[in-house]
Amino acid sequence: MKSYQFEEYGAPLVENIGENPTASGDEVLVNVTACGVCHSDIHMWEGHFDLGHGKQLDIKAGRELPFTLGHEIVGIVTAVGENVTDVAVGDKRVVFPWIGCDQCNICASGNEHLCNRPRALGINVNGGYTDTLVVPNSKYLLDYGDLSKDLACTYTCSGLTAYGALKKVKSRADGGKLLVIGAGGVGLAAMAIAKSVTNADIYVADIDPEKRQAGLDAGAVAAIDPSDPATFKSFMGMTGGGVNATIDFVGAESSAAFGAKVLAKGGKLVIVGLFGGSFSMPIPMFPIKAMSVEGSYVGSLSEMRELMDLAKAGKLSELAITPRPMAEANATLEDLRAGNIVGRVVLQS
Ligand SMILES: [Zn+2]
Ligand SMILES: [Zn+2]
Known part of the structure; x- marks a missing residue:
């Protein structure tokens, strides 16, 4: 060999x-x-x-x-x-x-x-x-059925990571609003899968205008720049008081903090990215907002099977x-x- x-x-x-x-x-x-x-x-x-x-x-x-x-x-x-x-x-x-x-x-x-x-x-x-x-x-x-082998192999990593995170927000996001932070490779993989997992309105946040455009092209309702100090207020207005779930595909201090801040009551932040830094939040905000924070790492074998079924059914974009x-x-x-x-x-x- x-x-x-x-x-x-x-x-x-x-x-x-x-x-x-x-x-x-x-x-x-x-x-x-x-x-x-x-x-x-x-x-x-x-x-x-x-x-x-x-x-x-x-x-x-x-x-x-x-x-x-x-x-x-x-x-x-x-x-x-x-x-x-x-x-x-x-x-x-x-x-x-x-x-x-x-x-x-x-x-x-x-x-x-x-x-x-x-x-x-x-x-x-x-x-x-x-x-x-x-x-x-x-x-x-x-x-992997009739899928191309080159596409099939990518589902084991970025696709599965995106799917595992989406499953964790589904119960909160369904019928509501979901924010995806980071429209890079995994974030865009999430956009490609999201419509098959949840009927939530999906918003995208990215500091890079080209990636915001890629998020809009992938079906986001709106794309925002989280580094602009005016964004928080306008986003809370746009969403009528925040989102039901955020997935942070960046995993930086600023992205996780923004993702938590824009949660509506009962909302959930799922952190996927490994950029680094630390996360802090006034403790009373957890009960007052009834919010939760969860980490997500790749996905399980059963999630991989579900994802391949979606892919084989032609539900995911290329x-x-x-x-x-x-x-x-x-x-x-x-x-x-x-x-x-x-x-x-x-x-x-
Ligand atoms: Zn990988
Ligand atoms: Zn073991």
Whole structure:
């Protein structure tokens, strides 16, 4: 098997040839046909998150080097272990990457993506910048029907993250108003999915006028600039007293504070973005506004199944995707880090 791996954190990816793996028991061997390149791959590669103010969060623990990145994976089944009955050689599948230990209470509750002993592909264990991957159980393989493989793989990360957050606000937002903060990749993925999840009126906040326009093009009722001091008052007027839910895809001090401030009574703020900083709020505001704050991290396997059903039913809009050969994995990461990539790159093997 051929993989593109880093041998030291931050060092260029190199092509490594390894022994071809086999599948036994519950395992499935997948010939990787495409793998999306995600912005979080850069953090894994560098081994840290930037928390701002010169602080870094080290994320090197538990990862063996050399390491294969890639958590947005599609492929064709090439072999199955003796216990596998629900997929067969030749099946095309998208791979749910947020795999847990499959033994703890969290995993048993269906929240493998929150497991404390994660085996997430391309995050904790080798991922999809390769031609061959062993998936520990066929339950992590999902049919993507007639969708293009390049589109299907992107749903495992930005699509699932957006969907998981939307599910958390649905009960508050239905019949009301929802604010999406940040019209970047995940925010726009949320806009593409939102209409299938909730009938709320959706507003977009972004400090960048081009992204506000992208939010309007994606169906927002209005787009606002949260950095303008006049916006709070006008937005409260426009919404008749605030929104029922906010999803913050930025996760900065200013965005989370704005998202909480514009909540109507009984509203909920869901924080997805990892930009950094801290959140503070006068404690009496929680009971007085009966408000809640919740974090959301990617999504569960059952949410992934729901999302693929929506996608296969043609309910989600398309994303701009640029295919590149897998051999350009390193150049692609470099380009992404330098900010030279518009849309998503999906590596082809
Ligand atoms: Zn990702
Ligand atoms: Zn677990």
